Amino acid sequence: MTDQSIPTLVAQLSDDDGLVRKRARHTLALIGRPALSPLLELLESPVKRTRWEAAKALAEIGHPSSIPALLGLLSDRESDIRWLGAEGLIRIGPRSLRDVLLLLVERPDSTDVRRAAHHVFRELGSQNSVVEELLTPVMGVLGETDPAGAIPPRAEEALEQLESYQREDFLEW
Numbered sequence: 001m002t003d004q005s006i007p008t009l010v011a012q013l014s015d016d017d018g019l020v021r022k023r024a025r026h027t028l029a030l031i032g033r034p035a036l037s038p039l040l041e042l043l044e045s046p047v048k049r050t051r052w053e054a055a056k057a058l059a060e061i062g063h064p065s066s067i068p069a070l071l072g073l074l075s076d077r078e079s080d081i082r083w084l085g086a087e088g089l090i091r092i093g094p095r096s097l098r099d100v101l102l103l104l105v106e107r108p109d110s111t112d113v114r115r116a117a118h119h120v121f122r123e124l125g126s127q128n129s130v131v132e133e134l135l136t137p138v139m140g141v142l143g144e145t146d147p148a149g150a151i152p153p154r155a156e157e158a159l160e161q162l163e164s165y166q167r168e169d170f171l172e173w
Contacts, residue, residue: 006031010038013053014045025053029060036061040069048078055084062091067099074103074116086116090123094131097124097162101155104138108151114142134161 009031012024028035035057042054055073058066066088073085089096100117107113121139125132137154144150 006035006038009035010042013042013057014047014050021049021053025057025060028057032061033063033065036063036066040066043069043073048081051076052078052081052084055081055088059084059088059091062088064092064095067092067096070096071099071103074113075110079112082112082116083119086119089116089120094124094128096120097131097135098159101138101159101162104155105152105159108147108155114147114151118142130165134158134165 006028009024009028012020013028015021015024028039039054039057039061042050043058045051045054055076058069070085070088070092073088074082076082076085089100097120100120103113104117118139121135125135125139135158138151138158141147141150141154
Protein backbone atom coordinates (compact mmCIF):
# COMPACT_ATOMS: atom_id res chain seq x y z
CA MET A 1 0.00 0.00 0.00
CA THR A 2 1.53 3.29 -1.03
CA ASP A 3 0.98 6.73 0.43
CA GLN A 4 -0.67 7.53 -2.92
CA SER A 5 -3.54 5.18 -2.06
CA ILE A 6 -4.39 6.88 1.24
CA PRO A 7 -6.08 9.86 -0.48
CA THR A 8 -8.09 7.45 -2.63
CA LEU A 9 -9.21 5.46 0.42
CA VAL A 10 -10.06 8.65 2.32
CA ALA A 11 -12.17 9.82 -0.62
CA GLN A 12 -13.98 6.47 -0.61
CA LEU A 13 -15.17 7.14 2.96
CA SER A 14 -17.69 9.54 1.39
CA ASP A 15 -18.88 7.07 -1.26
CA ASP A 16 -22.60 6.35 -1.55
CA ASP A 17 -21.91 2.60 -1.50
CA GLY A 18 -21.69 1.35 2.08
CA LEU A 19 -19.51 -1.60 1.09
CA VAL A 20 -16.97 0.74 -0.56
CA ARG A 21 -16.92 2.87 2.60
CA LYS A 22 -16.49 -0.17 4.85
CA ARG A 23 -13.59 -1.60 2.81
CA ALA A 24 -11.87 1.79 2.71
CA ARG A 25 -12.32 2.26 6.47
CA HIS A 26 -10.91 -1.19 7.27
CA THR A 27 -7.96 -0.64 4.97
CA LEU A 28 -7.22 2.76 6.52
CA ALA A 29 -7.41 1.18 9.97
CA LEU A 30 -4.87 -1.44 8.85
CA ILE A 31 -2.59 1.27 7.48
CA GLY A 32 -2.75 2.91 10.90
CA ARG A 33 -0.63 5.90 11.78
CA PRO A 34 0.07 7.14 8.22
CA ALA A 35 -3.71 7.47 7.72
CA LEU A 36 -4.28 9.56 10.85
CA SER A 37 -3.79 13.04 9.41
CA PRO A 38 -6.30 12.74 6.55
CA LEU A 39 -8.78 11.03 8.87
CA LEU A 40 -8.48 13.87 11.37
CA GLU A 41 -9.29 16.34 8.60
CA LEU A 42 -12.48 14.43 7.76
CA LEU A 43 -13.78 14.97 11.29
CA GLU A 44 -14.56 18.54 10.20
CA SER A 45 -16.88 17.36 7.43
CA PRO A 46 -20.45 18.70 7.59
CA VAL A 47 -21.61 15.30 6.30
CA LYS A 48 -22.47 13.00 9.19
CA ARG A 49 -21.70 9.79 7.32
CA THR A 50 -18.20 11.02 6.43
CA ARG A 51 -17.51 12.11 10.02
CA TRP A 52 -18.80 8.75 11.25
CA GLU A 53 -16.53 6.79 8.90
CA ALA A 54 -13.49 8.86 9.92
CA ALA A 55 -14.36 8.52 13.62
CA LYS A 56 -14.82 4.76 13.27
CA ALA A 57 -11.44 4.39 11.53
CA LEU A 58 -9.73 6.50 14.21
CA ALA A 59 -11.36 4.43 16.94
CA GLU A 60 -10.16 1.23 15.26
CA ILE A 61 -6.61 2.56 14.92
CA GLY A 62 -6.54 3.64 18.57
CA HIS A 63 -3.31 5.62 18.37
CA PRO A 64 -2.51 7.91 21.35
CA SER A 65 -1.83 10.87 19.05
CA SER A 66 -5.54 10.91 18.19
CA ILE A 67 -6.61 11.50 21.80
CA PRO A 68 -7.34 15.23 21.27
CA ALA A 69 -9.50 14.49 18.23
CA LEU A 70 -11.32 11.67 20.01
CA LEU A 71 -11.99 13.99 22.95
CA GLY A 72 -13.39 16.51 20.47
CA LEU A 73 -15.78 13.86 19.17
CA LEU A 74 -17.34 13.64 22.62
CA SER A 75 -19.04 16.96 21.80
CA ASP A 76 -20.24 16.03 18.31
CA ARG A 77 -23.90 16.76 17.67
CA GLU A 78 -24.47 13.10 16.74
CA SER A 79 -24.64 10.58 19.57
CA ASP A 80 -23.21 7.70 17.52
CA ILE A 81 -20.14 9.79 16.68
CA ARG A 82 -19.74 10.71 20.36
CA TRP A 83 -19.89 6.98 21.13
CA LEU A 84 -17.11 6.28 18.60
CA GLY A 85 -14.96 8.92 20.28
CA ALA A 86 -15.38 7.10 23.59
CA GLU A 87 -14.67 3.74 21.94
CA GLY A 88 -11.43 5.11 20.51
CA LEU A 89 -10.36 6.35 23.94
CA ILE A 90 -11.12 2.92 25.38
CA ARG A 91 -9.04 1.27 22.67
CA ILE A 92 -6.10 3.55 23.52
CA GLY A 93 -6.45 2.37 27.11
CA PRO A 94 -5.20 3.97 30.33
CA ARG A 95 -3.15 6.53 28.37
CA SER A 96 -6.40 8.34 27.65
CA LEU A 97 -7.47 8.63 31.31
CA ARG A 98 -5.57 11.82 32.10
CA ASP A 99 -7.12 13.65 29.16
CA VAL A 100 -10.64 12.44 29.91
CA LEU A 101 -10.27 13.53 33.54
CA LEU A 102 -8.98 16.95 32.45
CA LEU A 103 -11.96 17.31 30.11
CA LEU A 104 -14.29 16.55 33.01
CA VAL A 105 -12.60 19.26 35.08
CA GLU A 106 -13.02 21.74 32.20
CA ARG A 107 -16.56 20.75 31.17
CA PRO A 108 -18.40 19.18 34.11
CA ASP A 109 -21.73 20.63 32.96
CA SER A 110 -21.68 18.76 29.65
CA THR A 111 -24.01 15.79 29.83
CA ASP A 112 -22.41 14.36 26.69
CA VAL A 113 -18.92 14.54 28.20
CA ARG A 114 -20.12 12.97 31.46
CA ARG A 115 -21.82 10.08 29.63
CA ALA A 116 -18.77 9.44 27.48
CA ALA A 117 -16.44 9.63 30.49
CA HIS A 118 -18.63 7.14 32.34
CA HIS A 119 -18.42 4.72 29.41
CA VAL A 120 -14.63 5.10 29.13
CA PHE A 121 -14.10 4.76 32.88
CA ARG A 122 -16.40 1.75 33.22
CA GLU A 123 -14.70 -0.13 30.38
CA LEU A 124 -11.13 0.69 31.40
CA GLY A 125 -11.94 -0.05 35.04
CA SER A 126 -13.29 -3.47 34.10
CA GLN A 127 -9.91 -4.23 32.51
CA ASN A 128 -7.74 -3.07 35.43
CA SER A 129 -8.59 -3.13 39.14
CA VAL A 130 -6.20 -0.26 39.95
CA VAL A 131 -7.91 1.93 37.34
CA GLU A 132 -11.31 0.87 38.67
CA GLU A 133 -10.35 1.85 42.22
CA LEU A 134 -8.92 5.15 41.02
CA LEU A 135 -12.06 6.08 39.06
CA THR A 136 -14.78 4.86 41.43
CA PRO A 137 -15.05 8.21 43.30
CA VAL A 138 -15.33 10.11 40.01
CA MET A 139 -17.94 7.74 38.60
CA GLY A 140 -19.92 8.15 41.80
CA VAL A 141 -20.51 11.85 41.06
CA LEU A 142 -20.99 11.80 37.28
CA GLY A 143 -24.77 11.81 37.74
CA GLU A 144 -24.83 14.60 40.34
CA THR A 145 -27.36 17.41 40.04
CA ASP A 146 -24.53 19.91 40.61
CA PRO A 147 -21.82 18.49 38.36
CA ALA A 148 -19.76 21.69 38.34
CA GLY A 149 -19.46 21.48 42.11
CA ALA A 150 -19.02 17.73 42.48
CA ILE A 151 -17.04 16.48 39.51
CA PRO A 152 -13.93 18.71 39.29
CA PRO A 153 -12.64 17.99 42.81
CA ARG A 154 -13.02 14.24 42.35
CA ALA A 155 -11.49 14.34 38.88
CA GLU A 156 -8.55 16.42 40.16
CA GLU A 157 -7.99 13.96 43.00
CA ALA A 158 -8.02 11.08 40.51
CA LEU A 159 -5.53 12.98 38.34
CA GLU A 160 -3.15 13.32 41.28
CA GLN A 161 -3.42 9.61 42.04
CA LEU A 162 -2.95 8.74 38.38
CA GLU A 163 0.22 10.83 38.20
CA SER A 164 1.47 9.12 41.35
CA TYR A 165 0.88 5.71 39.77
CA GLN A 166 2.68 6.82 36.62
CA ARG A 167 5.70 7.99 38.58
CA GLU A 168 5.84 4.62 40.29
CA ASP A 169 5.32 2.81 36.97
CA PHE A 170 2.51 0.96 38.67
CA LEU A 171 0.30 1.12 35.61
CA GLU A 172 1.60 0.03 32.23
CA TRP A 173 1.31 2.73 29.58
